[in-house]
């Protein structure tokens with residue numbers, strides 16, 4: 001990592017720490033570490049991974065109306081038409097964080113922004129970076145769920161299969177618990193399944 005990049009990382013870490021509760025901040029650091037490990041496995045450049053991982057949940061604890069406003073701004077900035085109101089904060093916080101990455105840190109690389117914006121739902125087209133962040137958030141060492149061993153194994157063998165696995169499990173989990181499923185998530189899942 002170059003001097004300038006490590007300086008930037010320090011700035012981001014300091015900012016993120018102020019925004020989050022200790023437990024969520026620690027989750028963020030574990031996501032970064034996990035993402036770097038996956039990236040290393042696939043020979044993907046580390047700096048973009050760190051930036052995306054550190055910022056992915058930065059808006060999770062801000063006021064809901066502020067989160068929604070930032071999320072809407074990001075969609076407008078990217079010319080994405082999507083109904084997000086029904087998605088609630090679970091959907092908004094990633095989009096909001098991507099907007100903040102632009103306005104606060106001057107980050108404009110589409111791959112980094114997209115990885116942050118869609119870390120919860122995944123997206124129709126996902127770069128390796130998006131997939132790495134998506135999976136790292138799911139399998140970081142603090143996570144505990146029934147099929148985590150399989151999720152971890154898939155992450156290190158085939159990122160596409162791992163991505164679909166997570167999408168499928170998340171939808172199943174919501175349905176099982178009689179929770180609402182964000183309609184876009186279903187469309188994204190259908191898009192990925194059609195690739196098989």
Ligand SMILES: [Fe+2]
Nearest residue numbers: 056057119120
């Ligand atoms: Fe998140």
Ligand SMILES: [Fe+2]
Nearest residue numbers: 031056057137
């Ligand atoms: Fe997260």
